[in-house]
Amino acid sequence: MSTPPSPLSSWARGIAPSPTLAVDAKAKALIAAGEDVCGFGAGEPDFDTPDFIKEACIAALKAGKTKYAPTPGIIELRTAIAERYGADYGLKVAPTQVVVSPGGKFSCYLAVLATCSPGEEAIVPAPFWVSYPEMVKLAGALPRIVLADDSTGFKITPAQLEAAITPKTRLLILNSPSNPTGAVYTRPELEAIVAVVLKHNLYLLSDEIYEYLIYDGLKHHSPATFSKEAEARTIVVSGFSKPYSMTGWRLGTLVAPAPIAKACAEIQSQISSNATTFAQYGALAALREKEKSREALARMMTAFDRRRRFLHAELNRIPGVSCLLAQGAFYLFPKVASFGVSSEDFCARLLEKEKVAAVPGSAFGAEGFLRLSYATSDEIIAKGVARLARFCGTL
Numbered sequence: 099m100s101t102p103p104s105p106l107s108s109w110a111r112g113i114a115p116s117p118t119l120a121v122d123a124k125a126k127a128l129i130a131a132g133e134d135v136c137g138f139g140a141g142e143p144d145f146d147t148p149d150f151i152k153e154a155c156i157a158a159l160k161a162g163k164t165k166y167a168p169t170p171g172i173i174e175l176r177t178a179i180a181e182r183y184g185a186d187y188g189l190k191v192a193p194t195q196v197v198v199s200p201g202g203k204f205s206c207y208l209a210v211l212a213t214c215s216p217g218e219e220a221i222v223p224a225p226f227w228v229s230y231p232e233m234v235k236l237a238g239a240l241p242r243i244v245l246a247d248d249s250t251g252f253k254i255t256p257a258q259l260e261a262a263i264t265p266k267t268r269l270l271i272l273n274s275p276s277n278p279t280g281a282v283y284t285r286p287e288l289e290a291i292v293a294v295v296l297k298h299n300l301y302l303l304s305d306e307i308y309e310y311l312i313y314d315g316l317k318h319h320s321p322a323t324f325s326k327e328a329e330a331r332t333i334v335v336s337g338f339s340k341p342y343s344m345t346g347w348r349l350g351t352l353v354a355p356a357p358i359a360k361a362c363a364e365i366q367s368q369i370s371s372n373a374t375t376f377a378q379y380g381a382l383a384a385l386r387e388k389e390k391s392r393e394a395l396a397r398m399m400t401a402f403d404r405r406r407r408f409l410h411a412e413l414n415r416i417p418g419v420s421c422l423l424a425q426g427a428f429y430l431f432p433k434v435a436s437f438g439v440s441s442e443d444f445c446a447r448l449l450e451k452e453k454v455a456a457v458p459g460s461a462f463g464a465e466g467f468l469r470l471s472y473a474t475s476d477e478i479i480a481k482g483v484a485r486l487a488r489f490c491g492t493l
């Protein structure tokens with residue numbers, strides 16, 4: 099291919115490719131080349147989708163569910179999603195407030211497009227999920243990064259939020275439990291944040307994709323449940339990728355006040371149409387077969403919890419490394435600033451010398467840290483953290 103005759107668009111030139119997917123791709127390429135790689139890069143559960151979900155999808159395929167569906171999703175699934183918000187949080191949701199999209203990532207982008215105009219601002223707390231700032235930029239808006247480090251458990255304070263608000267601010271993007279830190283906001287912390295959101299008439303994009311992946315008996319709180327006012331300002335994003343190990347299915351959800359949900363569905367109708375029709379029947383089984391889903395989730399969480407504790411303890415044994423015990427998701431976010439190398443350099447050399455794949459904190463707007471995913475086997479975690487310790491000893 100030769101150079102295109104005219105330059106690519108500012109969107110195309112301005113976008114940063116996903117660094118987490120890049121690390122994962124590099125690790126997989128090394129593995130394919132026969133290298134013994136310990137991959138801590140994965141952003142997905144290492145469990146397979148439960149069989150009963152696959153079977154529901156196969157049955158739908160065989161029954162001819164291979165055509166276009168309504169843009170916001172098949173009505174059975176939208177109804178089941180609305181009902182589960184009632185059962186989980188006591189939220190009264192109508193099916194018309196639900197949009198099923200091709201992935202939680204896409205749901206987030208829909209929410210940004212529905213609330214932010216070009217030139218407006220969205221507040222993105224860091225460490226952030228890599229896609230938020232890029233999505234805001236793709237909407238022509240400006241991401242305003244507010245950094246929360248380990249001294250506040252990677253959670254922003256209401257004062258920090260207040261200080262970042264300008265007359266152009268439209269949206270706050272919050273992600274609890276968090277990717278990359280695993281931090282979980284408490285209910286009082288969330289209430290204080292929501293009070294600032296309401297005071298300034300902002301929208302809140304609450305990305306709750308890890309809502310079920312939570313430890314130590316903690317409870318997830320959805321800000322939409324706090325008050326009628328909060329509900330009217332909150333767009334709740336979740337999906338099937340993380341709780342049901344369905345990353346490849348590409349199914350996300352969005353629940354919002356009816357006018358916002360309608361706007362999101364209309365945007366989706368022009369960019370992607372409905373999420374894959376037969377896949378939605380698999381998701382429907384995941385919601386309907388509650389007992390089977392609970393069992394599969396409990397199995398996964400038992401493994402994640404064991405690995406979380408082990409990895410946390412081992413990391414804190416390494417001189418120069420300190421790591422908070424995350425309470426959600428499947429990541430730890432150790433601090434490696436004491437070694438005096440950039441996190442990007444640290445990760446590049448770690449992969450080269452010890453064949454350990456980790457994502458640099460800089461990718462999440464937090465220099466001096468690493469993201470380690472423990473959604474991988476106990477054996478790989480044990481081997482990988484030993485190699486990491488050896489590597490740190492050489493710095």
Ligand SMILES: *Cc1c(COP(=O)(O)O)cnc(C)c1O
Nearest residue numbers: 201202203227277307337339350
């Ligand atoms: C994985 C993830 C999502 C959604 O992923 P999809 O596979 O697109 O459903 C959304 N937000 C965060 C923070 C995630 O880690």
